[in-house]
Amino acid sequence: MCGIVGYTGFKSAAPILTDGLRKLEYRGYDSYGIVIPERTGFFIHKACGRISGYIPSPEVSSGTCGIGHTRWATHGDPSDENAHPHTDCTNSIAIVHNGIIENYSELKRGLEKRGHVFRSETDSEIIAHMLEEAYNGSLFSAMKQVIPYLTGSFAILAVHAGDGEIVAARFKSPLALGIGDGELFAGSDITPMIGFTNRFIFLDDGDIAVITPETYVIYADGIKVSRDIQQLDLSPDQVRKGGFPHFMLKEIYEGPDVFADAIRSLTSETLPEPIKDAGSFTVVGCGSSYHAGLIFKYLMEEAVAVPVRVEIGSEFKYARTPLSEVIIGISQSGETADTLAALEKGRCHNHSTVAITNVLNSSITRMAENTCFMHAGPEISVAATKSFIAQTGILMQIINIRSNERYDEVLGRISHLMQIVSLEPLTEAVNLCKDSLHIFFVGRGVMYPVMMEGALKMKEISYIHAEAYAAGELKHGPFALLGPETPVIAVCLPGRTYHVMISNIKEMKARKTPVIAIGEENDTELSDIVDIMIPVPGAHLWQHVLQVTVLLQLFAYHTAAALGRDIDKPRNLAKSVTVE
Numbered sequence: 357m358c359g360i361v362g363y364t365g366f367k368s369a370a371p372i373l374t375d376g377l378r379k380l381e382y383r384g385y386d387s388y389g390i391v392i393p394e395r396t397g398f399f400i401h402k403a404c405g406r407i408s409g410y411i412p413s414p415e416v417s418s419g420t421c422g423i424g425h426t427r428w429a430t431h432g433d434p435s436d437e438n439a440h441p442h443t444d445c446t447n448s449i450a451i452v453h454n455g456i457i458e459n460y461s462e463l464k465r466g467l468e469k470r471g472h473v474f475r476s477e478t479d480s481e482i483i484a485h486m487l488e489e490a491y492n493g494s495l496f497s498a499m500k501q502v503i504p505y506l507t508g509s510f511a512i513l514a515v516h517a518g519d520g521e522i523v524a525a526r527f528k529s530p531l532a533l534g535i536g537d538g539e540l541f542a543g544s545d546i547t548p549m550i551g552f553t554n555r556f557i558f559l560d561d562g563d564i565a566v567i568t569p570e571t572y573v574i575y576a577d578g579i580k581v582s583r584d585i586q587q588l589d590l591s592p593d594q595v596r597k598g599g600f601p602h603f604m605l606k607e608i609y610e611g612p613d614v615f616a617d618a619i620r621s622l623t624s625e626t627l628p629e630p631i632k633d634a635g636s637f638t639v640v641g642c643g644s645s646y647h648a649g650l651i652f653k654y655l656m657e658e659a660v661a662v663p664v665r666v667e668i669g670s671e672f673k674y675a676r677t678p679l680s681e682v683i684i685g686i687s688q689s690g691e692t693a694d695t696l697a698a699l700e701k702g703r704c705h706n707h708s709t710v711a712i713t714n715v716l717n718s719s720i721t722r723m724a725e726n727t728c729f730m731h732a733g734p735e736i737s738v739a740a741t742k743s744f745i746a747q748t749g750i751l752m753q754i755i756n757i758r759s760n761e762r763y764d765e766v767l768g769r770i771s772h773l774m775q776i777v778s779l780e781p782l783t784e785a786v787n788l789c790k791d792s793l794h795i796f797f798v799g800r801g802v803m804y805p806v807m808m809e810g811a812l813k814m815k816e817i818s819y820i821h822a823e824a825y826a827a828g829e830l831k832h833g834p835f836a837l838l839g840p841e842t843p844v845i846a847v848c849l850p851g852r853t854y855h856v857m858i859s860n861i862k863e864m865k866a867r868k869t870p871v872i873a874i875g876e877e878n879d880t881e882l883s884d885i886v887d888i889m890i891p892v893p894g895a896h897l898w899q900h901v902l903q904v905t906v907l908l909q910l911f912a913y914h915t916a917a918a919l920g921r922d923i924d925k926p927r928n929l930a931k932s933v934t935v936e
């Protein structure tokens with residue numbers, strides 16, 4: 357969690373850092389801070405809350421070097437004191453840190469005994485004090501001495517008063533450099549640098565880099581190393597809202613194109629070798645990525661009869677049963693700690709590993725032997741939407757390639773069908789649900805994980821308690837909660853589950869529960885028994901999966917908008933969860 361950014365060059369650093377932090381806020385937004393070295397000491401501005409309204413005035417500091425941080429609190433409350441940057445006792449070294457220093461208590465006790473006074477409750481502050489003890493005229497040498505004492509994960513940027521140099525260190529937390537003309541950047545990802553440069557270096561674990569306006573030097577184990585420069589042509593437009601009120605809405609509308617790109621990106625030639633003939637799969641992911649894995653399970657087992665086990669990343673470490681041949685880790689960001697740990701476990705047991713991710717050079721691409729890229733473009737809103745669509749596209753394409761009955765035509769029409777969504781009944785559904793305390797999302801078969809994803813979207817951005825249930829399980833408990841105050845949204849489409857869903861809906865109606873149904877257009881048997889009917893055109897089951905997904909994304913979005921929620925940055929959440 358947390359985002360860090362650094363700049364050293366010829367322009368005023370403060371606006372570049374604050375603008376960069378705004379772009380990194382998806383990684384956490386409990387507090388923010390920047391530090392700019394002055395001739396003696398530092399200019400520091402840090403505060404609890406979001407950076408949104410902070411615009412540094414030019415007279416604040418015209419320094420051309422600095423580092424910044426946006427925080428997702430782990431050690432210590434969100435507060436001004438706990439906000440980064442942190443400085444040493446002499447106020448001549450300042451650091452920002454993303455990650456967790458697991459052995460910080462022990463290190464802190466030692467530092468306190470030696471007279472260091474701490475101003476925050478964070479694990480990160482120890483780094484500034486340790487650098488102070490090790491400093492002997494070179495910040496790089498100090499960093500080199502300190503790093504071996506730290507356990508956990510970190511991306512650190514450090515500056516010294518009076519200097520235009522930044523020292524950067526990476527271990528298990530992402531850190532990239534941007535190489536400009538007379539200016540250099542550092543960041544948790546490249547979004548703050550887009551528009552300034554298209555040349556990037558992704559540091560490896562153990563790297564320490566020394567960055568000045570003109571040069572950079574990277575060391576691994578104390579020896580100078582060279583790392584490839586990657587040219588990535590991303591435009592600033594890709595990280596702008598483009599006329600939409602929220603990134604989430606923009607990203608939902610990008611879904612159809614993203615789906616088409618995802619399926620095009622994977623062919624029988626580019627499908628990773630281990631997937632081609634594996635007799636079983638284990639899929640691991642968190643949040644929406646986990647739900648995409650569950651959809652894969654239902655469709656793969658049905659179409660190809662290959663067993664798929666799906667695990668939540670954080671639970672996988674407790675699994676004792678034998679693993680399947682191939683482990684697929686799904687992660688939009690490629691940085692989710694639990695998913696990375698699961699793949700690591702798979703590798704240790706000599707299983708083939710495949711990553712499905714949206715981020716080039718993310719940690720998961722280094723962990724897994726093979727990678728399928730989602731090509732969804734940057735996703736800014738915390739709630740996953742287009743990335744979930746892309747994951748589902750990649751996973752459906754895997755099944756298509758593995759299946760004897762090719763689904764090319766079915767897949768080819770999905771983007772078009774996703775765009776035919778009736779907004780009018782959706783507005784009625786929003787009005788029915790927006791003041792509820794609880795909403796149930798129910799479905800059967802593959803529609804169950806689709807509803808799990810719908811409920812997740814609803815709870816994370818509207819703050820309404822939304823719970824997904826396999827419709828058959830309702831009678832085993834949740835029925836006690838149903839009644840006029842608790843709406844249910846149910847998917848009831850033609851196919852194997854239709855008649856039993858109709859019976860389930862009648863049982864709910866007998867308890868005076870308001871029911872919103874997603875059903876096939878012109879289905880009067882269904883529309884006659886429910887309160888609101890959201891129709892979708894007749895289609896293949898795979899196509900319905902995507903249509904219902906988009907409807908539920910829009911349902912959550914418009915409910916949250918009606919409630920005036922902070923849609924792109926819901927409270928207490930972060931997009932990239934890099935701690936266990």
Ligand code: G6P
Nearest residue numbers: 642643644645687688689692740
């Ligand atoms: C966070 C995000 C979710 C995402 C999950 C897994 O909780 O808010 O949208 O689904 O992490 O993230 P990943 O990057 O691994 O897909």
